[in-house]
Amino acid sequence: MSLLNLNPQTIKQLKRFKSIKRGYWSAILLAVLLALCLIAELLVNSRALMVSYEGEWYFPTYTALNPGTAFGLDYEYETNYRELRAKFEEQDQGNWVLMPPVPYNAFENDLKVGSYPPNPPSLEDEHYLGTDSTGRDILARLVYGFRIAIAFSGLLLTFNYVAGIIIGCAMGYFGGAFDLLFQRVIEIWSNIPFLYVIMIVASVVVPSFLTLVIVMAALGWMQLTWNMRTSTYKEKSREYVSAARALGAGNVRIVGSHILPNTIAVIVTFVPFSIASGVTFLTALDYLGFGLPPPTPSWGELLSQGTNQLQAPWIVTSVVVAMVVVLLMVTYVGEAIREAFDPKQFTYYE
C-alpha cells in the first residue's frame, strides 16, 4: 500500500470494500471474466491455437487467414480446423491441431444433414450449451455478445460521465442563469421518448455500434448532471473552496483539483449501476430488433430466439442465467462500493 501512496481515507474505503465479501468476490470474478473476454479468441474460436503441419508450427488465432491449401486441403477458403484435427488424427503422421476449449466462433453455422437446429447441448459435438436456430454455438455467442455488451456499456458510460460531470459541475459551480437555463434544457431533453428515437433511427439507418452509442449518450447524459450539480453546490460553499479562491486559484483549478475529488464518491457509486443499465439497454434493444445489426452476437437476439422457441429450452436458459449472474455480480459490486464510500459506518435509529 505504501508503494501506491494512497491517502488514509482511500485505504480505509478499500478495507471496507474488502470486508464486504460478496461484493469483493463479485468484483474479482467480474475482473477475471473481463480479462478472459479480452482474450476470447484464444478460448472460443474456430481457429486453432496451434497447428503443427509437416514440422512447421502455425498460430492462426491472430494472423491472416490460412486457406485450406496451406495444410494440404483442396479448398481456397479458410481452413476448417476441426475437420483438420480429425483428419490429422486419422492420418497419424505426427501432424496435430490444438483447438481452443470451445472450437466454434460466434458466426459459423454448424449444420449437419439430418439434424435440424436448434440442437441441444452436446459434449461430443463440443457445443456445451447447444446451438441456436441456425446452428451457431450458444456459448460462443454468449461470450462474444458479453464482450460487445460490456464494451458498449463502457463506451456509453464514458460519454455520459464526461458530459454529465462537466455540465453538472458547471451548473453547480456557476449557478445563476447558467444553472437555470441548463435545468430547463435537461427537463425538456429528458422528455424525449428514448425508445421512439431509437426506432426512428433504426428505420432510417442500420444502427451500427457507434450510432447506437451516440444516440444513447445523446439521450442519457442527463442522469448524472443532477447529482453532480447538487454535490458541487454543497462543496462550493465549504471553506476550503473559499480558501483556494482567496489564494487566487482559477475556476478550472478549483473545480478540477478541489471540488471534483470530493465528489468522487457520487461518481464511483453510480458506475456499476450504469454498466448494468447499459448492458440491459443493449439487450432490450436487440431483443426488440432495434439493436445491433445481425449477425452480431448479442444476448438480446438470443433471448428473442429463446422465447420464440420454448421447445428448445437451452437457448433461453443459457442467456437468462448468464444475464442474471452478470447483473447480480455488478449489483453486488455497486452495493459494496456504496457501502465503502458511505462516511457513516453505522446508522442509529432513534
Added chain:
Amino acid sequence: MKLPEQISSREITRLVSLPLFMSVLLMGGCGQVEEAIDPEGTETSDAEVGIEVVELPPIAVAEGDGLPAELPADLEWLTNDSDPEFASPDAIQGGTFRGFMLSFPLTLRLVGPDSNGAFAGFLRHNQFGPVSFHPYTRRAIPSVATHWAFGKDGRSIYYRINPKARWSDGEPVTSDDFVFAVQFMRSKEIVAPWYNNYYTDRIRDVKAYDEYTYAVQGADSKPMDEMHYNYAFGPKPRHFHVMSNKWVEEYNWKPEPTTGPYHIGEVSKGKYIDLERTEYWWADEERFYRNRFNPKRVRVKVIRDINTAYQHFLKAELDTFGLVLPEYWHERAKGEEFENGYIRKFWLYNRLPQPSQGVFMNTNEPLLGEPEIRYGIAHALNFDKVINTILRGDYERMPTFQLGFGDYDNNTIKPRTFDLNKAAEYFERAGFRERDETGILVRDGQRLSFTVSYGQPHHTDRLVILKEEAKKAGLELELQLLDPSAAFKKQQEKKHQISWGGWNSQGLSPRYWEHFHSDNAKRTQTNNITAWADPVMDELITRFRGSSELAERIELAHRLEQMVHDSGVMVPSFQIPYTREAAWRWIRVPQHIGTPTSGSIFNSQANSAGIFSSGGLMWIDQEIKEETLEAKRNGDTFDAVTIIQNDYRT
C-alpha cells in the same frame, strides 16, 4: 386466414405503376354539389352538419374510346357449363366456422383509407364479379354473369347478368350497378387514388344496354381470359351508396351488401366479426357454386399473437390452423390432439403462381454491372444448404423468376446452383484472383463485398447461412436488416446493392414490363429494381403486352424468362408449391382435398388464393364434432391422420 409464410412473402407489396395520362377524364370526377338526391339521404344530411351529397357525373369517354350505342347484333355469346364441378355433393350445410385475424380492421369499407387490412380479403371475396376462374382449367366460369361475348375492337367484353343475381339485402343486381361501379371508383369521394386511376386509365368505358346486359371497354387488347382478369370488375350497389364529401367517414362501419355467399353479421368492435351466410343465396343451385360455402356463419376473432392463436387452436377454439412453416409442421404440431386423431394434418401440393423471391442485384452498382460477377454470385449462394438444414428440406429451389402460370412456365431453365469452382471461374474472369487476409477476393485493392438489404427479420436465419457459405467463394455479404418500409423504399429508390425479397405473383400470366423494361430502369419508384435495360428484351416485352394470341404470348414468355436467366440480375431462391394445414376432425373436405389452385385447404370464402374460385369447399360435420369432443373428454382415441395430397405436384 392467412398463413404466416404467406403473409411474409407479401410483406413487400406489389406496386402497380400506371401512367397518369388520362387526367382529362378525371376532371369529370368532381361533380356539382346538390342538396340531396335520395330521400334517405336527406335525413342524414339534415341531421349531420357539413355533409354535402354529391351526384356522380356520367361516364366520361375519351376520344378514340367508347362502346357502340346499340348492342351489336353479331356477338357470339359464350359461357362455360362444361368444366367439371369440384365441390363435394356430400357437403353438409350449417355450423359456425371459427377463424382469426391478428388485428381488428380499421374499416369495413372496401375502398378508401385503411381498407387494405387483412380482413379486407373476407369482404372482397364476397363481392362476386361477372366471371370467376375455374380452379382446375383456369378458364372463365359464370359468376354474376352467365354469358359473355368479345367485341370486334379486341378490347371490349359484353356480359349478360344472371337474372337471379341478388344483393344480400334482396335487391336485384342490374347493369346499372356495373355502370355505378365505374362512376364510384372514379369519384374523388372514395379517397382512393389508385382505384381512381385504374378505373380511368384501364377501364375506358362501360355501358348498360338493358337491365341485364352491359359492356366494358378496356385500354388494351388481350387474350380472352386475360381480358376477363383485367376488365371484369364487380358491381357496386347504387341503391346503397349515397355519395358525399363525408363518404369515407359515413360508410366506415356500414357493411356494403354483397353478391357473394356471406355478408357481415354481428360486429363486436375489437373482438370479432361474424360473416353470415346469405339465406336463399341466388347462386345456391348454380353449377360451380352448389355444395360450397357450407358453414352458416364464419366468426373471425381477433387474436393478436400467432403463438396465442395456436394455443386457441389446440383448445378447439379455432377449427383450423396453417402449418406451412417447417417449425410448426415438424415441431409444434405434435401432442395428444394429433396422436389421438382429434386433429388431422393435411399437406396439399398446388400449382399456384409463386412469389418471385430471391436476390435482386442493382446493375447500376459498379461491380454488379459486370455479368461475370453476377454469375459468380449466383454460384456462391448456397440455397440448397438453407433448404436442407433450417428449412428441413420442405421448401424447393425456385428455378425461374416467375413460375406457376401453367403453359407460360419455362421448364427448361435450370437454376444456377452452389458451385465453388464455377464461382471461382467467373470471379477470375472478372479479374478477382487474389484473396485478402480475411479470405475475400480482391481486384486492385477492391474487395468483393456487397450489402444485402432486406426487411424480414425472420429471414435472418437464411441469410446468415448464405453469408457464411459465400465466404468460401471469397464473396462477402454484409447483411442489412431494415424496417420493411425502409427496405422497400431503399430498393424503390434503387439505392441498394443487393436486395433480398420478393414480388407477389397473381393472375393468369407472368409480368415482365414492371420488372425488366428499360422505361422502368431509369426512373425510381418502379419495380425494375435491378435497373436492367436491354433493347431486345424491351421489344419482346412490348410484343408480349400487346399480343392477344395465346400461343405467341406463351412463346414470348418462354424467351423472356430465358433472357432473365441469362442476364443473371436475379437469383431465384425458394418456392413453396404447397399448403400445409391442420384441422379438427369435424372439418371435412372433398375427396381430392383441394384444387391445384387452392392457396388454403380450409378457406371458407370463394377465393383461397388469387383469382381462382377454389375456396369454400369444406364443411362442418356436427355429428363428428360431438363424437370427437365426447371422445376427448373420455380419453377415447382415433387413428392419427396425416394426409399428403400430391396429385398436382409438378
